[in-house]
Amino acid sequence: MAKEEYKSIECISNMTEEYRNAFFPIVEAYREQLSERLVLGDSAYTPHDFDHHCFDIYKIISEILLENDKAFIHPYGLDPRELFILNLAVLFHDIGMFVIGSTRETHSVQSAEFIEKEFEDTNSALSKGADLSINEKKALKEIVKAHSDVKDGTVPPEQNGLKSPGLKNYKMKAGSRTVVRTRFLAGVLRVADEMDVTSDRLGGRRLESEISDSRGKIEEYKKKGEQEKAEKWKKYLESLVHWRRLHYFSDITKDKKTIVLHVDDEEIEKSLEASQSIESLAREVIGVLENVANRIDDANNEAFSDGSVSKLISLGDVTYETENDELKQAIETDLNFRKKKGISSKSEEIVEGSIDASEIGGGTDVVKEIGKTNVADQFPSVLNNEIAEMLSRETKGRELIQFGHYRLNERYCARDWLDTRELVETKAILNQIVNVFVKELNHSDKDYIIVGVDLVGALVAARVAFALQRPFTYLVSKKNRVFNANKEIEVSTLLEQKDVVLITDVIVSYETIDEIIDHYSIDKKRLHILSLFFRPSKEYVSNAEYVASTKSLNNAFAIELFEKDKCVYSSDGCLALNRRNTQEITESLCDGKLNAETKN
């Protein structure tokens, strides 16, 4: 952005000369501070600078939100002092991000406190330039505080954001109006802030190399044993991944009342070529749409309905535009699915990553609880925490946990199923998985054969074995033998002569492993197990001997099991979703029919 370009934006250029002359020096005094990049710290990377973010917000307010033919026309629209206060609020709303000790969750409070401090300092540019009354200063602080919900739990929901009791109509120093309509102005700022989702905000920066560099930094600090620095860089990495979504949108416009987010189709193609799935891209787009829509709804309800302001702003639905038919279809499919299931919008919070459940005391509540009730050695050790976090993120992001009723084995049914196929068909993810397993096995001096269990296990085993130049084969679990060629089920006699490294995708109860060991006569003393996921459950206590032989990539997804005999859905034979054995289904149905006929 050219240094002076912001001055021509309508919400700024429409200020009276008096307020423009006051505003510009304040901008010059603080814009550099806003352009500093936070590299480390809890808030990590955040694109909140003046030249892009503030600039974008001014443009959004002027070109999309406010009805220009009314909003800037005094006395029908905003009072000149209101406009001045609004523009100051935009300038300072994120300055709290740059305050030492600030966090993303409370930055709006820190921004308000910063304003207060600057006003207390009579030498500050703000104090000198903005001749605001005490009430107007309060109004400014409250608008800034309300632009983002306080997320550290210190403010109850009914008093957070636009519901804040601080958003009163403060008496104005001078002007045609007697009050500053703080709730309205806070609503405008909140919505404009949320709408700044295009790549303009990044100012042409590509985040991929920073993401790659950050990963390198994390590894470097871990190797040096500097855990604290590694943790900070991890947060930075998470936020970079979060903000990468800005690349997906090139523009935001308004068509009558509808807000249109324009998808950057080239970026979508790039992401597809980098093996991101169309479904996950659709989810990213929908996530942003929903965030914007929710913000607008919230503001319409809380801040824009008052008679004095309702003519100044008119916002309806949020939609998107893309030329990519595949993306369109994926978005529509996802939206239809959510409507049917009544699924509400996803949180915009950055996924925190998985929990290493091998550290009992950490982890999700369910996993913690399992950790308490079971002994520590009920969890296999996790090979790499970064990969564990990546798998958690990908599993959640790609919605790989299929909810329903599934048959786990002869004894148990489960509430969900973790479909790992998409993970191994995504080369970036598969490469990382293979890399970790290769590192794990590379230094072994044992004579071993690598054995994959079922399809996903076989694919990973093949890649690992090929990389290590080791022999490999695969085994078929009992439940899948009916779907495999007879010859595919037979296995080499090599298993008898070597250590066996079994690679599988998900372990829940070890019953599959146990059956395979038994069926193929594998020596348990020479057994090593590598699994993508280990899913702990309260209902099942794992065989300690197997757990000791197992290393996994992720233990974070607990599973709820039901004994088949007690399953309420099994009264006429198990009708679990994954019962693909048509013979069994036919038989059970026939049994039912015969029974009915007999009864009749």
Added chain:
Amino acid sequence: MISFRKDKVIYIPVDFNMFYIDAQEKMDDVKYAQEYIASEEFVDEMVRCVAGNPDLTVLVDLRNIVVFPARAFVKFEKYLDRLYFCNVAEGAMFNRIGHELSNLIKVRDKGLLCIETQRENAERIAKETENIRNERLYDIIRNLMIPKSDEDIYLESSGLYTNYYVDIKRLFTNVEQLYFAVFSLANKMSGSIRKVDAIVSSGKNGAILASILAGLFDIKEVHIIGVGPKYAMNIGDSIGCIKEGKRYAFVFDFMCTGTELKIVSALVNSKKGILNYAAGIAKFRDDTGSSVLNNLDVLASMKDLAIDYNVFGQKGE
């Protein structure tokens, strides 16, 4: 060092050796390349091999080799009377060898360098180079062919019967053989794979080969499992990842009648994808699959293997 022996001849595939050695260093990061650099250590190994087998003729196959260490060829000087450099690329390599070993002559049309007295053998040697390499592949694949014991073998993908089963799993348990087969297949695929967005497979063995090749070519892989009359395939979920307009290559282990190719082709077409290439270890006949695809590569057909492979509609036919 990996070399193949036939009678009084030792054949050294330098490109394959460099790929194999490279894979040991790079492990999961190994990629297929069309050109290789011979290392100093490997050259020394070759020299030791030549020196250690004084009664044997050595064929050093330099196909796909673009760089040799400086003054490396000079090390072979003492052994030129029983040494041939084969498949030497025109241009820099050809000139370089000729420069370092001035008593070698270039038999350009055969891509061969040898001493004058061996010129009359050039044509035979050129053929022998190809034969030994191919024969090695054929031996590897023959080793996978399990003849029926009592009963005809049922082919679950097509519902037919045959007198041999191709046990690809055996290949996976022999590292060098697997590497050679995969490398040879990658060589055949390298031209066509550039025009493809993803590799698609069906069946477990095909999926494993596809995954290994996808890793070597750094290309996406899609696995459609449960293709064929035996399997109750859920159409909706198995082919969800086939995308409209994307180009696919079908990788298989063994193609008998081409049923799986036809089904996969139909599935890909139904999602408006494009199946424009297929490659695999072996197929029944030269024309197998040609009704579906013109562009199809295999390492061998049953004719190449000289195996009397038959297919019949019923048991005992």
